[in-house]
Amino acid sequence: MRVGVVTFPGSLDDVDARRAVAVAGGEPMRLWHADEDLRYVDAVVLPGGFSYGDYLRAGAIARFAPVMSSVVQAARGGTPVLGICNGFQVLCESHLLPGALIRNDHRKFVCRDQELVIENSTTAWTGGYAAGQHLVVPLKNGEGGYVADDVTLDRLEGEGRVVARYVGQNPNGSYRSIAGVSNERGNVVGLMPHPEHAVEELTGPTTDGLAFFTSVLRATVDA
Amino acid sequence: MARVVVDVMLKPEILDPQGKAVAQALPRLGFDGITAVRQGKRFELEVDGEVTEERLAQIRGAAETLLSNPVIEDFTVRVEEA
Amino acid sequence: MARVVVDVMLKPEILDPQGKAVAQALPRLGFDGITAVRQGKRFELEVDGEVTEERLAQIRGAAETLLSNPVIEDFTVRVEEA
Amino acid sequence: MTETVKDAEATPDVEQPYRELGLKDDEYARIRDILGRRPTSSELAMYSVMWSEHCSYKSSKVHLRQFGEKQPPTDALLVGIGENAGVVDIGQGWAVTFKIESHNHPSYVEPYQGAATGVGGIVRDIMSMGARPVAVMDPLRFGPADAADTRRVLPGVVAGIGGYGNCLGLPNIGGEVVFDPSYAGNPLVNALCVGAVRHEDIKLAHASGAGNLVVLFGASTGGDGIGGVSVLASETFDEHGPAKRPSVQVGDPFMEKVLIECCLELFAADLVVGIQDLGGAGLSCATSELASSGDGGMRVWLDRVPLRDATLRPEEILMSESQERMCAVVTPDRLDAFLDICARWDVQATVIGEVDDSRRLTVEWQGTVIVDVPPRTVAHEGPVYERPLARPTWQDALQADDPSSLPRPTTGEELRATLLDLVGSPNLADKSWVTDQYDRYVLGNTVLAQPDDAGVVRVDEATHLGVALATDGNGRFTKLDPYAGAQLALSEAYRNVAVTGARPLAVTDCLNFGSPEDPAVMWQFAEAARGLADACLALGVPVTGGNVSFYNQTGDVAINPTPVVGVLGVLDDVRRRIPMGFSAEGEVVLLLGATREELGGSEWAHHMHGHLGGRPPAVDLAAERELATLMAALPGVVTAAHDVSDGGLAMTLVEMALRRGIGAAVALPDDAFVALFSESAARAVVSVPSDLVADVERLASSYAVPLTTLGTTGGSTLAVDGLFEIPLDELRSAWQGTLPALFG
């Protein structure tokens, strides 16, 4: 099972995402922003970081990288794609996911161990969780406030596309405490928190994040 | 050489944490009478040669796809006198 | 109700990594002929009542202390027609 | 017109602005002597920045020599003092390099950018050793927490450190946040970076091999920060703030991140002969140091330097401190491969010179020679001063004013109130408001970070080899006794590393002091340097490098002398690290080390009484060493360990309990106040499953470490037998509320 992890200039958590794929039992593959080649991967992770410094808007420049046209095409064809943090921002900028991520309401970067609830356990990336399951994984972002207009938000809720929500105090001002959303088909998921930092007892607050990566391995085997 | 200015502001219905923070800080610093503040971005583009209609249309394209995110932002484009 | 706009830009001699990032991205997206980009901030202040000279002076004070960082930035203040 | 060497020869009597550039009459005379003529304006620019206090260490050099002279016998040191950063062998073919630096003055002028570029600078130092940077730390000191200027400076500094470090993808694994009136108007922003490198990949800043090319790569050169660090760092601020507001450097962390990845690929492909970062004094420093450490000379074509501002003059290009630039020496046959890797990362790279065998550094501008100097005289043979020293006249009175007469809490109720007050005091309160703005997870190797005693990162995933790092400094102790204060800073950092189970190996230090031209300050400096060197020898941990920051004062009033000491230790298996928090109920809580009545300079005297006087706690390096040896035997035996320092045993217990919300009940010896709040050194608290207590007792007695049984873990309160009991919730809200209330 080959899971590609894209490195943009300024990607930071690509190493961690590859490690998480390996810990989950998959085969991590490096994908380079300037190549359109997806190297026959079965799934793609857009990792966290500050692509192009996030100077304009998080994800705004990375969206135009050559690799993204292939990712968009693959996503439309049903390939599982997970965008974590900056990857989520890239997915929104690419219009693979609705809404946008803006500056945290308290205007500070925040890094903390965050409690989440999984609301949809039927996506390619959350099949290994139970709906309603609580997890604790690291959250770290400066522009993590999820926003969309009310019609979009209602539609997301109605269609079960809110994948995860923050529990307790809203850490960044996200509308309706949304931590992650999916596309209609459930193969593309964007997530602000960082499951790839919670896959090892030694370095993470928990190992609660591992199931994102084992889920997709199972989903692609089943598919 | 000419300059084109692109202003990008969050749509009115989107929360603007930075503008809000400024609005709250103003009275604390003794500046009264300001009822609301929005914070956006200003881009100054230096253009080589004349700003033709075609060039302006191009810049509008850039403003729409790169400089702003139409999901949350509006923009205006204007040529500035040198 | 009137609107006052404060534009804040980095001083010309100061490095502007944001503008640089945009300037480098534009040609990659096929937008040519733009020789330089600076990115700054735009504040829209809604003012209660008339914009008197006194009020404007106040806003200039706010621009200098709160909205801009005079060590690295310049600003301009102007009243915008509604 | 740009002045050439010929012009200078032809017009020997031209008046030059050497004083404005900070050179003294005799220094200028020496330059004329070295050159046998007057310098050109470009040469004058180079000498003035390179001979500034910041770059030449002219006031500190004679004292810093002790770190080498008293260096303990060690086989861990692969590269010692003098290079960009020291390199320490941690075994299995791995080495680490680490260094701490100050960015105090720039951070006062422009907190965000000053702090950000401080991180950027130290990271490039680590890269220039061939290492991959793996973590950063940030010891910070500010004026009173509730002062208006602190509200200006602190949020900007923290956001700047986070903004830059987070964007580079380097986990922040520790630091300090200290408040004291002595830092009002002169905050201390120190930054530490640690990097990992295989032994065979270590690089040095040497330009050797005639015909090799000098490549400048990274950002373009601009006019920001000209003379910035060097002139600023030698500037004293008066009470009205900065004497002048020079242009500030703006950091571009994205550029630096790309530069890191680019450098690592260049190293991996073995494409560089020597490498040097551009920091203070920019190209003047990089070219003269590379040439001076090489075996020949160097020729530079200055007009090839890519500029951000086309109007810059050659003098300015030589002095510019634009960030995110590196300089490499490359063999001609490897140049194309070098440039290819730079292109892949979109990093601009330009050949600006070549190594030759002239033993001179020559700089050309549009075909004329504008600099022709022996490089060593610029880089390594600057002035050296034996500044006058004088023990301050007030030192005796300060030491005589000991805290014994301060009113003390005695009843349980008073002790309880004192503890709650201290827990919420700015220096002891929870620092999450700061550390939550730093990414501590990136790279996925962070094993311990805040609020643990030391940051621990895994260096090798396959073998679990890792390092532990802590920084400490105590300006109050150092003011009371500079010799002892420096030793206590080292003791505490050493202990913080040791309580994680790591073996302390090496030291870096940042010596923050007032003006070296003040004999009292110079005495403090000399005493602190001597104390540190002696203690490093006693503890067996060599100094590998560091930084001196002088002129930290407002008007004539110097800051508390503040040596900040970073200690690095190794953990052969990071899975065996000992965390600080109680992790199970019903375990036995033991105090290791001896408690004496030592309240001079304590947090209690400071916070409760605004008092500073007396003597700092006694230094006991033998006891520190024994405690560390004992700790190294305790992984797998104790489940938690935390050192005792600021705020005494009381604070240690509170922090251990709050970490995971597991309380404790303890009984204290007779003088509960002293037991709780004294800050005696060489102590730690451990928590042990009851069936292993005998093991700890046996080990402690074999290492001659005094041991006291305090009580047991469990419950949701901190209870002190017969005196008071405080719910953890109440402690937590006192502890957590302070910084958010102050800074929003």
Ligand SMILES: Nc1ncnc2c1ncn2[C@@H]1O[C@H](COP(=O)(O)OP(=O)(O)O)[C@@H](O)[C@H]1O
């Ligand atoms: N500026 C900072 N940046 C990162 N970590 C910090 C900072 N200040 C404090 N910390 C962390 O918070 C914890 C508590 O700090 P402190 O009480 O100074 O530790 P100690 O007394 O053990 O030296 C430590 O883990 C320390 O590394």
Ligand SMILES: [Mg+2]
């Ligand atoms: Mg400690």
